[in-house]
Amino acid sequence: MRGEPSILHVDLDAMFAAVEQRDKVSLRGKPVVVGGVAGRGVVSTASYEARVFGVRSAMPMAQARRRLPSGTAYLSPRFAAYKRTSQVVMDLLTGLTPLVEQVSIDEAYLDLAAGGHDLSPRGVTELALRLKREIAEATGGVTGSVGVASSKLLAKIGSELHKPDGLTVVPAGEELTLLHPLAVGALGGVGPATEQRLHRSGVRTVGQLAAVPLADLVDWFGVAHGNGLFRLARAEDNRVVVSEREAKSVSAEETFDVDLTDPVRLQRELDLLSARVAGRLRDSGLSGRTVNIKVRHPDFTTVTRALTRDQPTDDGRLVAQLARRLLAEVNTTGGVRLLGVGVSTLADFAQDELFSLERPVLIEPLLMAPAPEPLAVATETAGPPVWRPGQDVRHDEHGSGWVWGSGLGRVTVRFEGPRTLPGPVRTFAVDDPLLHTTDPPDWTEPSP
DNA sequence: TCTGGGGTCCTAGGACCC
């Protein structure tokens, strides 16, 4: 918590619906719902006209239809349009300060202290009003709600307080006055489960939460969450505004209109999801070592399986192969409602000079040699020499050797162990590295 | 015609290493 209200939170109001109403005049003033229109879809965003009927984000679309009057527009999301609008707003924000943290397509935190602004309550109020005006003008009528306070916690609560098109400035020193009467659910990180547990102990407001001993909170929620709640209830929040965040995982999933049972169909869906994930990895210049799958059964129970390799990949076929192996561990005879594929433990190839030209591949197991004879291997490629001779060799206690590396073209591998049988020279084509990519066997580092 | 899709963070237990 800072000594002045220097953190600003902007949240665009019902953004998906607002963009649709902006782009289509006939939708203005009418209930609009954007989301999954098909059988098992849910509401992404309901316009304020639709919220009057109790429709909310994440509500099943079927339920929303039962509540809403005829004449309501049910629309599939147009993400490209929302992204363009989002970018217009983000550009405005970066004009105010270099320290902008985009939380989602329609939300961001700004550190005004990094922008050299007048941080008095009056100064930030004028700045926020100007920003709101500029957002509405630049987007053609999409409004944003703004909160300015001494911490992320209070700024976010402030932007929520007078939606839509709202503005709340919390002067330093008034944080607790604002915070304590609120319901515990207003705190970020307090979802249905936490709220229920708190209610069970008679804790309904943030003020009541602030009276709960730390030991109880840790007991109920664990160390991290317990401590977090204890601090938030006191408006203690030192979280900084971070402009760049590294991705930790990439995933794709799909809920089927009808539960799937056909194993062939399941494998095909898995392949498609794997290709989607791998494509997005490559688009971002990323690759990952862990492949995850997610299976949701018809009764909504969800299981995950994961497998971590030694080397990262962004190859859809390899991801699919590993995903299939994981799926084989899951009982799908009762049907599958949702299937998901993810890749995590991400690596950034661009940072590794050795791999800057080509993607790494694992060449098939090459040689059996008597243990504990160390293997020395020289490799050459017709293309750029991406292997350093003698390096990148792995072998296990049984003497099996593998070569890691990257590159296309013909690769010659010579085995030059001092007492190894005269090394066979093997040459093989790596014109398609994917075909030579195999699952890494377990291996141990050669002892020096 | 209940319950999306993309993420992040935390926990707990086991394996493994020193």
Add this chain to the structure above:
DNA sequence: TCTGGGGTCCTAGGACCC
């Protein structure tokens, strides 16, 4: 030779956010 303790990595599940 009745028994350690810390650290790291991995897996599975769950809560939460937009």
